[in-house]
Amino acid sequence: MSTIDKNAKYRPSHEWARREGNLVVIGISDHAQHALGDIVFVELPETGKVFKQGDTLGVVESVKAASDIYMPLSGKIAAVNGDLAGSPDLVNKDCYGSGWFVKIEAAKLPEWDGLLTPEAYEVESGKEE
C-alpha cells in the first residue's frame, strides 16, 4: 500500500506539492515511484524558468518507462534538487523528502485550492491499484 504525505496536495497524474515558507516544493508520489519501479534518470528544468499549471516540468526515466512530470501549479523555478542527477534512486527511497524535484515561486495561489487533498488523492490513486 502506498504512503501519502498528509501535508501535501496532489495532481491526479501523481505529482505532489507542499508549501514551505514562500515556496512550493514539488515531487512525485509514493504510488508513482512504486508504479515506475527503479528510477534511473530525472530530467529537471533550469532555475528561473517559468511554467504554467499542467506544463511538462521534466521527465522521469525508470527501468520500465519514461514519463513526463507535470506542474501542479503555475510558477517560476526557484531551486532544483541537484542530488537527483547523481542519485535518482532518492525518488524511490524518499519521494516526499530527499527525493523532491523542484521548488517554485507559485504565481497563482488560487490554483492551490484546485489540487486534490490527501484524502481525495488516496481515493483517486487507489482506483489504479
Added chain:
Amino acid sequence: MNLIPEPLVYELSSPGRVGVAMPDCDVPGTPIPAVFARPELKLPEIDELTAVRHFTRLSQKNFSIDTQFYPLGSCTMKYNPKVNEAAASFPGWLHTHPLVGDGYSQGALELMWKLQRVLAEIGGFQAVSLQPAAGAHGELSGVFMIRACQIARGQSGRTRILIPDSAHGTNPASCAMAGMEAVTIPSAPDGGVDLDALKAVLDDSVAGIMLTNPNTLGLFERNIEKIAAMVHEAGGLVYGDGANLNALAGILKPGSVGIDVMHYNLHKTFSTPHGGGGPGVGIVAAGSTLKDYLPGPIVAEKDGTYSFVRPSASIGRMKLFNGNFGVLVRAYTYIRMLGAEGLRRMAENAVLNANYLRVLVEKTWKLKYPRICMHEFVAMGDVAPGVRTLDVAKRLIDCGFHPPTIYFPLIVPEALMIEPTETESKETLDAFAATLATIAREAVEHPELLAQAPHVTPIGRLDEVAAARCPVLCYRG
C-alpha cells in the same frame, strides 16, 4: 542452451595469430602512412577455427522463432517459412544491383510493382511506396506526407498530431522527429479512444491522428469510422499504424474505414525475419488524398515495361536505392504462397490462437480487459504480493519461452502483452498456458524462484539500474 559464458572475441586474441596466409606480394610493398595507422584499435588476432567456434557458440545461445515459442506482444513473431528464403536466394535476385538500370532489372521491377499492387489491394489503398526500412520509418514517412499535404492546403499552422495512449510507443517519437507536436488522447473505460477527449482537442492546430488498430491492448477500435469522420471534419488526416495488421489482413481494408495513410510491417504480418534476424520493411500505403505525397520513386508499369517514377508531390526519398529488396522478395513469396484465402485464414487463426490462449491464461492471471481480443491480449504480472512482471518474464526464460512484451502499453500496470500468432500449434499454446499457471503458483509458494530468475542461463539476473545508468558499451581490455 550452451551454458558456458562466451568470452569476447578480443579475449581470444593472441598476438601475431592470423586466420589467413597471405600470398607473397608480387608488387613493391607500401607501408600504411603513419597518419592513417591506428594501433589503439587492438583488433583481435585469431585463427579461422577459433573464429568459427566463437561465432557458432554464440549462435547456439541465440533465442529464435526457429528454436522456441516467442509470444512478444505487438511484434508478430510468426514462423518465417523457408520457401521465402529459397525464393530470395535465386541468383537473379541475389546478384542484381540497383545501378544496373531499369532495362536490365525488369524482373526485379516487376516483382516490386506486383507487390505494390497486392499490398494496396490488401489495405484498400490506391498506391504504395516500398522504401521505408522499418515500421517507425514508415510512420515518419506518413507524418511527413500529412505535413506536406496540410502545407499544400495552406494549413501550415497545423502542427499537432493526436495519439491515443494505447498506440504504439514509436508514434510520438515519429511525430517529434518530423517536427510535429504529439498530443496524447486518453482511452475510454472500454479500451477504445475516448471520443469526448478527442472532440475537445480537435481544432485548426491539428494536422491529424495516428491510430493503431487493433490497439496495443489487442482491442479493435470499434469507433474507427466515427473517429476518422471527426478528424476529417476538423480538417485533419488519419494515419493508421499497421503494426497489428496480422489481425485484419484479408478481413478488413483499413483504407475503406477512413484511414488516409498507413504503414505495414512486412517483417511482422508478411513473415520476413526480424528481431535481430534481418532488416525490416515498413511500406507506406495511401488513398486518394495522400497518394501523390508518397516517398519516391515507386515502380510504374506501361505496356508491360516497368520503370521508376516519382509521385507528383512526393516527400522525396526515404531510403537509398530501392529499399530492402531481399525482404520484398520474401514478403511477395509469402503472399503468393498463401493467396487471398490463405491471408484471411492467417488473420482468423491469429485471432483464434490469441483468444484460445487468453481464455486459458485468464484462469490464473488478471486481464485488464477480459473480453474477446484480436491478435493479442494484456495480462497483469503482479500475481502475488511483491511479485512483479519483470520476475515473471525472467522465470519464463527458465521454462524455455521468450518473455512477452512487458510494461507496455503504459496504461496497464505491470503489463504482460502476449501475441501467440497463427503459426503456433494447440500443444504449444497449452504448454505456455500451463507454464504460466505453474509460475503463478510459484509466485505464492516459492517467490524467491521468481525473484532470482533466470537460473538456467549463462548469466543470471542483471542489474537493470546499473545497466541503464553505467552501461559498459565497449571493450577496454
